Amino acid sequence: MSATIDVEALAAASRRRRMRERVLTHLSLILGVAIFALPIWITLIGSTHDTDTIGRGDVPLLPGGEAWNNYAHAWSQGGGGRNTFAVPASTMLWNSFIMAMLIAVGKIAISLLSAFAVVFFAFPLRMVFFWMIFITLMLPVEVRIIPTFQVMTSLSLIDTMTGLTLPLIASATATLLFRQFFLTIPDEYVEAAKIDGAGPLRFFKDVVLPLSATNIAALFVILFIYGWNQYLWPLLMVTDRDLETIIVGLTKMIGIGDTQNEWNLIMTTAVFALLPPVAVVVLMQRWFIKGLTETEK
C-alpha cells in the first residue's frame, strides 16, 4: 500500500522536475531570441516615427504612424547626414545587390573552372597553381588594403563596379570546396564520358555542373551575404556617391558628435540594408547551413 504511494509521489516529483527543466529551457531560449531581436525591434519601431519624436529621446516602444512617409522618403530621396548629400536607398540597394551578385557568381564561376582543371587534368605545375590559390586564404583584403588600393589606382579602377567586385572574387575556400567535391565524383563517370567520346568541356557541362548544383546553391547563399556585407573595400574604393552601397551609405548618414541626425531615416535605411541578406538566410536556411558547415570545415 505504502509502496504504491511512494511510486506515485516519485513519478510526480520527476514529472515536476522535467516540467521545470522544460520551462527553464524555453525561458533561456526566449531570452536569447529577445536579445537578438531587441535591436531589430527598436529599429523597426524607430522607422515608423518622425525625427522629432526620436530626437527628443522619448524612446518609443510601439509603432508610430510615419512608416509610409519614412520608407517612401528614404527609398526615393534618402537621408542626408550633415556632411554628405543624400543618396536614395533604392540606388544604394541596387548597387549592393549588383555587387553581391557579381561577387557570388564570379567567385563560383572561377572556382568551378580552376577546381575542374586541378582535379581532372594532369599538367606541369599543377600543384604550384593549387598552392598559389591556397595561399590567398592567408591574405584577406583587410590585411593588404593600402597596397591593393594603390594597385587599383594604377589600373584606374577606382569608382568602378569592376574595381569594387573583381579583387574580391578570387577565393581559396570556394576552390577548395569544389575540389573536395570533385574528388568524390567516381572515376567511372569520367571513363564513361571518354568512351562516349565526350570531351572535358562536355563532361563539365553535362556531368560536373548538374552534380554540383547543391553545392553551388549552398555556396551562393554564403557568398551573397559575404558580398552584401562588404564594408572596408567599398569605403575605400567608392567616392562617387552614385556607386554607394547600402551598408557604407548607412554609416555615412550618422554624424559624429552631436549633429542632428535624421534618426528615423537612418533606421529606415537600416531596415532596407538588413532585409535582403536576412531574407536569404531565412528562406534558404537549409542551403545556408549546408554551405556554412561545409565550406568552413
Add this chain to the structure above:
Amino acid sequence: MRKKVIFRGAALPYLLLLPQMAVTLVFFFWPAGMAVWQSAQREDAFGLSTEFVWFENFTDLFHDPIYLNAAWNTVIFSTSVAALALGAALFLAVQADKQIRGAGLYKTLLIWPYAVAPALAAVLWLFIFHPSIGLVGRAFAAIGITWDFRVNGGQAMTMVIIAAAWKQVSYNFIFFLAGLQSIPASVLEAAAIDGARPMRRFWTVVFPLLSPTAFFLLVVNLVYAFFDTFGVIHALTRGGPGNATETLIYKVYVDGVQNLNFGSSAAQSVVLMIIVIGLTAIQFRYIERRVHY
C-alpha cells in the same frame, strides 16, 4: 590525392585556371609583394624621395606606444568577443538541442543575425546605447550612471565588443548545435544510467566531445575579431575616444588612408599577414588531425 582517370589536354587546363590566376596575381600577390617592399622603405615628409630602411619601420612600430596600445586593445577586444560569442552560443545550442516543442522555430530565430553586416550590427546597437536617443543609454542616465561612449573609452570598448559578439553568436550557435546533434544518444544514455546529473553529464561527456568544434570556433572567432570587425569600430567609434578602441586593423587604415604613412602602414600589414598565416596554419593543422580520427 588525385584521380586515376583524367582528361588529356595541353592548353585547356591552363585556360581554365587563367581567370582565377589572373585575379590572384593582380589583386593578391602583387599587393602583398608591394606591402613587403614598402614595409622596408620610408618616404620623406613631402613624398619626394624614398629611402630603403630595412627593418626600421618594424622596430619603430614596436617602440611606438600608440601601436602597442592598439595591439593591447586588439587582445582585449578579440578575447572578449570570442569568449562572449562562444559562451552565449554554447549555452543557447545546449538549450536548443533539448527535445522541446518549437525547436525549429527557435533555431531560425537564432541564426538570422549571421546575415547582419558587422557595421550594420554596430548601427543597430547604437540605436540602443546612444546616450540621448537609446533605450539603454537613457535608462543608464535615469538611474544615475554617466553613460557616453563618445567620451568614456571603457564604455566605447564595451559597446564595440557587444556589437561584434552579438553578430557572431549565430555562427557559433550553428556549429555547436551541429556538434551536439552528432553526439550519439547512446553515449548520453549510458551516462544517465550511470547516474550522472545533467551538469556533470555536460562537463564530463558532452563538452569533451564538443571540444574539437570549440577549438575550431575559437580560431574562427579570433580571425573574425581581428579582421572582420573593422566595420563595427569604424561605424561606432572611429577608434576613439582618443585611441581607446583602435585595433591593429583599424590602425592600418588610419595610418595608410588618413595619415598617408605608407611605410608604417605597410609594415603593419605585414605584421597582420604573419598573424593570419599563423592562425590559418593552426586551423589547418588541427583539421588535418581531426580527419585522422
